[in-house]
Every structure is written in C-alpha cells, then in structure tokens.
Amino acid sequence: MTRNVLVTGASSGIGYCVAQGLRELEGYQVYVTARKPEDIARLESEGFRVIPLDLADAKSVQDCAYELMMRTNNELYGLFHNGGFGQAGALEDISRPALEYQFAVNVFGWHQLTTLLLPLMRQRNEGRIIYNSSVLGFISLPFRGAYNASKHAVEGLADTLRLELFNTDIKVVLIEPGPITSLFRKNSLKMLRDNVDIDASVFRDQYRGAIARLAKEGPAAPFTLPPTAVLECVRDALQSPEPKVRYRVTKPTKFFAILKRVLPSRWMDKVLLRVSKEENQGAST
Numbered sequence: 001m002t003r004n005v006l007v008t009g010a011s012s013g014i015g016y017c018v019a020q021g022l023r024e025l026e027g028y029q030v031y032v033t034a035r036k037p038e039d040i041a042r043l044e045s046e047g048f049r050v051i052p053l054d055l056a057d058a059k060s061v062q063d064c065a066y067e068l069m070m071r072t073n074n075e076l077y078g079l080f081h082n083g084g085f086g087q088a089g090a091l092e093d094i095s096r097p098a099l100e101y102q103f104a105v106n107v108f109g110w111h112q113l114t115t116l117l118l119p120l121m122r123q124r125n126e127g128r129i130i131y132n133s134s135v136l137g138f139i140s141l142p143f144r145g146a147y148n149a150s151k152h153a154v155e156g157l158a159d160t161l162r163l164e165l166f167n168t169d170i171k172v173v174l175i176e177p178g179p180i181t182s183l184f185r186k187n188s189l190k191m192l193r194d195n196v197d198i199d200a201s202v203f204r205d206q207y208r209g210a211i212a213r214l215a216k217e218g219p220a221a222p223f224t225l226p227p228t229a230v231l232e233c234v235r236d237a238l239q240s241p242e243p244k245v246r247y248r249v250t251k252p253t254k255f256f257a258i259l260k261r262v263l264p265s266r267w268m269d270k271v272l273l274r275v276s277k278e279e280n281q282g283a284s285t
Helices: 013-023 037-045 058-072 096-124 145-164 184-195 204-215 228-239 251-262 265-284
Strands: 003-007 028-034 049-052 078-081 127-132 170-177 246-249
Touching: 003 013, 013 028, 013 228, 028 037, 028 058, 037 049, 049 058, 058 096, 078 096, 096 127, 096 145, 096 170, 127 145, 127 228, 145 170, 170 228, 170 251, 184 204, 228 246, 246 251, 251 265
Parallel strands: 003 028, 003 078, 028 049, 078 127, 127 170, 170 246
Antiparallel strands: none
C-alpha cells in the first residue's frame, strides 16, 4: 500500500532535503509545496508532485488541501510541517503587522492545514503529523522574539493535539533542530531589513553583530549539521510504530534541553545572554 506524504516548504533547505529523501523510500508517494512560481517550476522539472501554497493566505491553504485530497483520492498518511521563516529583530522594534505575518506563516497556516487534512487520517485511524519546530521552541534568544514566540506556539499546538489524539493511531511528533545548513539566515536578514528601522533603534549597535551573523556564508554556529540530520528523524517518525514525541537534532539542542531542566530561570538567562553575545561577536570578527 502506498503512503502519501505532504512536505511543505520544499523549495530549499530542510524541506527540499526531506522531500528528496522520502521520494527514495519504497512505499511512499511524496507531494511538496512551494510559494514562488519559479520554485514550483523548478521542482516540477525535477519530477516532484508540486502544489502551490502560501501559508499566510487562508484561501491558498484551503486550495492546497483540496488539491491534495483530489490528487490522493482522500488518502494521506504523513504531513511534515516545515514551511516558514524567522523574523529577526528586538521585540520592541517588531510591529504588530510583522508579528502577525510571522504567526500567519509559522503557526496559523500550519494549524489550518492540519485541521483540513486531519479528517483524512481519521478515516483510516492512522497517520503522522510532524512539526518542524526548533531549539527556540523551548528556549529563547534575544533579537529573535517573533520567531521564538511562533515556535513556542507550535510546540503548544503539537503537545495539545497529541493529547487529543491519544486514543488513535495518529502520532504527533515534534522535531527540534538546532543549527542546520539552509537559506534560513539569508531569509531572516531580508525580513530584518524589510521590517525593522535599524538606524532608529536603541539596539542599532547590537544589530551590527546580528547582521554579520545572518550574512555570513557557511555555518555561523558550532555543531551545524546538514539537513539530512532532520531527514533521518522524519523517516523514523514515519516508519516507527511508536515514534518519539520529540526528536532533538544537533548537540546545542540536546545541551539546552538539559540546562532547561536543571538550571534556575535566572541562571539560564545568563547562559542565553552569553551565548547570544558570543554568537554575534564571533560572526563580526
């Protein structure tokens, strides 16, 4: 029996790697989404089954779900939520529209897609809903507040959905990557420049280090892994009868998970402030 899987945000990085890897698995048929017409055309030229999707647009999400239903005859086994971005900037520099857009893409679009596709899994009483969260889904770093908040929200949605589906064979999984090679920083830099008045900010000096980190070519943090590290977790989540609730990817994620459990909050704050300072200083040297 063929198992249909949808991978969102497959134009590059983690989504592209996961889509390629799952396409090689016997017994799985992969559908992918992308937002830009040029990315859709490129993916189609590579043989992918592509459905247009703009997560910030409720109608686009609905159209994506309906097209997937039509193309799969209402049969879906796996949903990998991955499409998204990170809005950089100090919270007091983030406008309400910028924060709303961050949540529209990273949270509301994912939730809407889940509610539309979950009935397909209920029909067979089986499936996997996999959320690509982040180490910033359970800790927070300064100047990433909008993204921190969106990933904390994703974790809350996933944890709740897992409880609500406890008596089914539909498993809800969180993947929590740390630094992964992708275009994430490049996109974050663009959103920072588009939505934050850096020169007028009280944090303008600190932004210099953040911009250097985001603009740096290649890995900007220690222990950066390739996106295949996430692919391995997605494969296990799809194939294991009892997948993990959380897959923590990269040493920083595992390290911070331990510190979060054992350190008082103010001690943890000192660690995170030091990490952020060293990260930005290191990028600017």
